[in-house]
Amino acid sequence: MIRRLAAGSAIVARHRSEALAAWVAAGRRDDLSGWAAALGPAVRLVALATVAYGALALVRAMPWLMWLLTAWWMRAAWRATAPAEGTSEEPEEDPSDEDEQPLAAARAEAAVALLRQVLAGRPAVHLSEVLAHLQQHDQGEGWKVADLRARLEALGIPIDPKVKVGGVPTRGVRAADLDAHFPTEETPLSPTQVDAA
Incomplete structure (x- = not known):
């Protein structure tokens, strides 16, 4: 179970980072050139940093939120390593x-x-x-x-x-x-x- 969670965590972390990187890169405008074209990704990076800072401040103010985030992450990691045959039929309760x-x-x-x-x-x-x-x-x-x-x-x-x-x-x-x-x-x-x- 620990190996599955560790492998799933690596998959989730990579997928999340790739999705965020793609979202930032999608802000670049092809119809502009120079600094104006790069303004979109810069704005998106600032928005990401603001959201990350806000989330950190929220968790510091309400530490119990960390339990919810941990549970969400472990569930995502568990589902990430589900076999290909039943990716959507994963049981809601973890098996014994x-x-x-x-x-x-x-x-x-x-x-x-x-x-x-x-x-x-x-x-x-x-x-x-x-x-x-x-x-x-x-x-x-x-x-x-x-x-x-x-x-x-x-x-x-x-x-x-x-x-x-x-x-x-x-x-x-x-x-x-x-x-x-x-x-x-x-x-x-x-x-x-x-x-x-």
Whole structure:
């Protein structure tokens, strides 16, 4: 649950910051040039700073508001890591620990099966390729690589920051890491396991 909230918090923070940055950038007028064109974004930045200062003053005056903001943030973070199949059917009440463990294990199992399918016998795959595969099958709409990485990490799937495929090092998943964390019957025994047998 903590991993899911942490991953969801990263997603929510990135989405909020990107939305605010896009809103500020949208203030630029293409029909003007020079400082007049940049006046719109400057005004929007001042408006954002004013709202942030007002919110901070309000929370300082009424500290109990922080509980509401925290609850809102945790709810948004929880929903941000909902699986693609049921993004809108998330239950209103958080499931108990007994119900959550089999569900998390099933999600991890499904994610590992997908990764093995995309790996197709190769030693490693970039997360961008996994995301492209998902989106070709009408899943992960609007996701970015960071969203996929956060969801996989929340499921306990190891992500390597420097997977080299086609000479390009970037974030990805290695088949050896999957086999180590999620062994299957087909996974070959390591030399130490053979010696022990």
